[in-house]
Amino acid sequence: MKKLILDxxxxxxxxxxxxxxxxxxxxxxxxxxxxxxxxxxxxxxxSPATFLRRPFSVNFVDYENNELWLLIQVxxxxxxxxxxxxxxxxxxxILPLGNSFSFPDEKKDEKILxxxxxxxxxxxxxxxxWLFDAGFSPEFLIGARSSIHLVEVDEFKKYGNVYITxxxxxxxxxxxxxxxxxxxxRNYDRIYSCGPTPMMKAVGAYAENNNIFCEVSLENTMGxxxxxxxxxxxxxxxxxxxxxxxxxxxxxxxxxx
Amino acid sequence: xxxxxxxxxxLHLKNPVMxxxxxxxxxxxxxxxxxxxxxxxxxxxxxxxxKREGNPYPRMKETASGMLNAVGLQNKGVDHFIEHIYxxxxxxxxxxxxxxxxxxxxxYVETAEKLNILEKIPAIELNIxxxxxxxxxxxxxxxxxxxxxVVAKVRRAYKNVLIVKLSPNVTNISEIAQxxxxxxxxxxxxxxxxxxxxxxxxxxxxxxxxxxxxxSGPAIKPLALRMVWETARAVKIPVIGIGGIMNAADAIxxxxxxxxxxxxxxxxxxxxxxxxxxxxxxxxYLNRHGYTSVSDIxxxxxx
Numbered sequence: 123m124k125k126l127i128l129d130x131x132x133x134x135x136x137x138x139x140x141x142x143x144x145x146x147x148x149x150x151x152x153x154x155x156x157x158x159x160x161x162x163x164x165x166x167x168x169s170p171a172t173f174l175r176r177p178f179s180v181n182f183v184d185y186e187n188n189e190l191w192l193l194i195q196v197x198x199x200x201x202x203x204x205x206x207x208x209x210x211x212x213x214x215x216i217l218p219l220g221n222s223f224s225f226p227d228e229k230k231d232e233k234i235l236x237x238x239x240x241x242x243x244x245x246x247x248x249x250x251x252w253l254f255d256a257g258f259s260p261e262f263l264i265g266a267r268s269s270i271h272l273v274e275v276d277e278f279k280k281y282g283n284v285y286i287t288x289x290x291x292x293x294x295x296x297x298x299x300x301x302x303x304x305x306x307x308r309n310y311d312r313i314y315s316c317g318p319t320p321m322m323k324a325v326g327a328y329a330e331n332n333n334i335f336c337e338v339s340l341e342n343t344m345g346x347x348x349x350x351x352x353x354x355x356x357x358x359x360x361x362x363x364x365x366x367x368x369x370x371x372x373x374x375x376x377x378x379x
Numbered sequence: 380x381x382x383x384x385x386x387x388x389x390l391h392l393k394n395p396v397m398x399x400x401x402x403x404x405x406x407x408x409x410x411x412x413x414x415x416x417x418x419x420x421x422x423x424x425x426x427x428x429x430k431r432e433g434n435p436y437p438r439m440k441e442t443a444s445g446m447l448n449a450v451g452l453q454n455k456g457v458d459h460f461i462e463h464i465y466x467x468x469x470x471x472x473x474x475x476x477x478x479x480x481x482x483x484x485x486x487y488v489e490t491a492e493k494l495n496i497l498e499k500i501p502a503i504e505l506n507i508x509x510x511x512x513x514x515x516x517x518x519x520x521x522x523x524x525x526x527x528x529v530v531a532k533v534r535r536a537y538k539n540v541l542i543v544k545l546s547p548n549v550t551n552i553s554e555i556a557q558x559x560x561x562x563x564x565x566x567x568x569x570x571x572x573x574x575x576x577x578x579x580x581x582x583x584x585x586x587x588x589x590x591x592x593x594x595s596g597p598a599i600k601p602l603a604l605r606m607v608w609e610t611a612r613a614v615k616i617p618v619i620g621i622g623g624i625m626n627a628a629d630a631i632x633x634x635x636x637x638x639x640x641x642x643x644x645x646x647x648x649x650x651x652x653x654x655x656x657x658x659x660x661x662x663x664y665l666n667r668h669g670y671t672s673v674s675d676i677x678x679x680x681x682x
Contacts, residue, residue: 125411127651165649173596174441175649216651345439345446346648350404352424352450353439362432362453 125219125348126154129212130190135205138273142241143194143205144181147213153190156183157222158249159339159371162192163347164204165214171199175216177344177366179245179316182277191248193273195241219347220370223249223314223337230257232311237299237325239265239317245339246316247277254281261285263302265321269293300324310334316341319379326374336374340365381665382672383658385419387617387639388565390474390502390540392419395673396630396658399621399644400425400478400504400544401450405464406471412651417658419640420474422504423464426494427479428486430456434511440577440586445596445623446645447575449589451511452480457490461497469499478544480506482515484529491537502539505530505564508546508571510593520546520571523558534563542619545569545610547599552606553613560614568619568642569610570603596645597623604636611637611678625653627660637678 130147137143163175182191196202207213223245226232234253236246243264253260260282266272269292278284285304286294295302299321305328315325316339329336342365345351349367356365357378363369383394397420403409406421415421433453440447454460460477468475477494481487487505494500507520507529519525530543543559545552547570556567572593577586585591603622611618620638623645624630630641646653661673670676 127412171443172441173444173446173649343437343439345448346402346651348404348408348651350402350408351439351448351648352401352433352453353448355433355436355438355453357435 123155123157123218125216127214127216128154129214132207132209132211132213133189135207135209139270141196142273143196144274145192145194145204145207147190147192148188149190153183153185153188154218156180156190156218158252159222159245160218160220161347161370162215162217163219163344164192166200166203167207167211167213169200169203172203174345175347176200176204177219177341177347179339179370180218180248181244182248182251193241193244216347220366221368223339223371225256226253226258226312232258233308234258234260234312234314235263235308235310236260237263237265237313237315237317239299239321240271242317242321242339242341243274243278244316246314247274249314250278250281261304263287263299263304265299265317298324300328312336315339323379326377329374337371338374338377339370340372341370381662381670383662385640385674385677387542387619388540390420390566392474392640394419394658395634395640395661396654397422397474397476397619397640397642398647398654399642400506402644402647405468406475407467409647409651413655416472418473418654419658420476421471422476422478422642423460424454425452425478425480425506425509426454426457426460426490427452427481428457428490430454430459435588437586437588438592440592442575442577442594443598445594445598447577447587447592447594448572449511449587449592451589452509452516457493461493465497465499474501475499476502476504476542478504478506480509480512480516482512484532486515487529488532488536491533495537495539500539502542502565503537504542504544504568505533506544506571508544508548510546510548510572510574510591511589517546517548517571520555521549523554526555527558527562530559530562530564540565542566542568544571546571547602547606548574553609556610556614560616564616566617566619566639567610567614568621570599570606570622573599573602595623597625599623600629604632607633607638608636608680624657627657627664630657630661631664631676634673634676635678635680637680639674639677
């Protein structure tokens with residue numbers, strides 16, 4: 123897929139909670155083909171405190187309405203600046219980057235679970251919508267520290283059942299995603315996950331123990347996002363590779379973590 | 380119509396803008412964005428005799444106006460380059476230059492010998508300035524004796540254009556530059572990254588797995604400019620300026636300080652098209668100031 127450098131216009135900036143913003147962009151030139159799991163390298167406007175671009179998984183693409191969604195969790199100077207972007211502003215992005223989640227075979231009765239934590243839920247909404255549109259019945263397991271940290275739950279519900287865990291028990295089952303009772307009740311054929319590394323490791327261990335196909339999307343710190351700087355590496359069975367080009371999606375069998 | 384062509388010794392460049400090693404992959408990584416053959420020269424990723432995995436993650440930290448890296452020369456080795464990458468580069472219509480590193484003099488020599496026979500590689504850049512490897516690298520570039528020895532031995536083995544990339548982590552850059560010139564280098568490029576460090580106060584841990592790393596980006600430009608100016612006055616061979624070049628004005632400043640050509644590095648990460656913008660910006664500058672050739676501004680600093 124050809125990588126493009128595009129100036130997108132911010133249509134809406136919606137604050138979802140204290141730290142998380144949904145930025146909805148449109149493109150005058152139209153949106154390129156983007157696959158679930160791919161990301162964009164976003165330039166931060168007028169930000170002397172930052173230097174490099176910031177990578178974000180594509181949260182959702184709506185070609186009919188010319189919309190590209192990015193979910194921004196404020197964690198530092200770059201994300202803070204981006205969260206302050208006003209509608210109408212032009213934001214430069216390089217996209218689409220990285221590989222994508224691998225699609226299930228035509229067996230539509232496969233039981234698929236998408237497990238997300240924190241802002242790691244971002245690519246799972248886009249992927250869930252693809253699976254739903256393709257005739258699959260994905261389910262979602264979303265983990266958060268507390269109910270106030272849960273975002274986009276209603277969006278996920280459009281595409282399948284949503285199960286929730288919170289660490290303080292304020293919504294759904296109390297505990298971590300891997301504690302949820304659904305994992306004991308249902309035998310999933312495929313699990314896809316994105317979120318904090320300890321969560322993905324726990325999900326990966328569960329999948330491995332139960333012999334379930336599992337892919338995770340890593341979010342290592344990146345320099346370029348296009349495989350030139352070799353900064354975002356992770357160790358795999360094929361050696362040390364760039365997450366931005368060989369990933370961000372990896373089958374857990376390949377990862378040495 | 381201004382003439383952008385420059386010569387760095389026997390190396391002919393269609394314009395003075397090259398890409399710095401380790402910031403442009405093998406060129407192909409950027410071919411979706413620009414016609415890479417428009418660049419004066421592409422200096423590919425640091426290559427060693429044997430495969431290297433580099434340092435463990437994390438090996439990059441953004442800092443004020445720049446970034447620290449501790450990649451540590453990850454590459455698949457010179458034989459892999461010759462067999463798998465070189466054939467893909469032979470139809471790129473510009474200079475492909477290989478950056479060569481080693482832990483011992485023998486490794487530098489052997490790697491250079493293997494590259495000597497490649498028809499489409501007109502030059503190598505000897506990296507005696509990598510701050511991110513335990514053995515070799517910068518150690519060769521911070522002592523006049525060691526620098527002279529490694530350059531002289533590679534010179535005997537390598538017949539094409541030999542560029543030597545210097546480290547800024549020295550007290551007297553002129554001395555090292557003169558030692559390298561005496562040993563037979565055709566050109567000098569500088570600066571490599573500046574040894575630096577970043578700490579996460581919350582966790583009380585270093586930000587890089589190696590604790591220290593190499594600083595690049597606009598943060599180091601004034602330092603680089605000063606060292607290029609000193610070096611250009613100390614040696615007769617051409618100098619290639621590197622260090623925090625983000626735009627055409629930066630590139631022109633290096634040329635005024637005495638650089639015959641420049642290398643653009645970290646800026647490629649932020650704007651993959653920056654090299655083309657810099658080439659066009661230099662052309663515009665020459666037109667505006669009534670110069671007919673880019674070589675007219677080399678060392679044209681008025682003091």
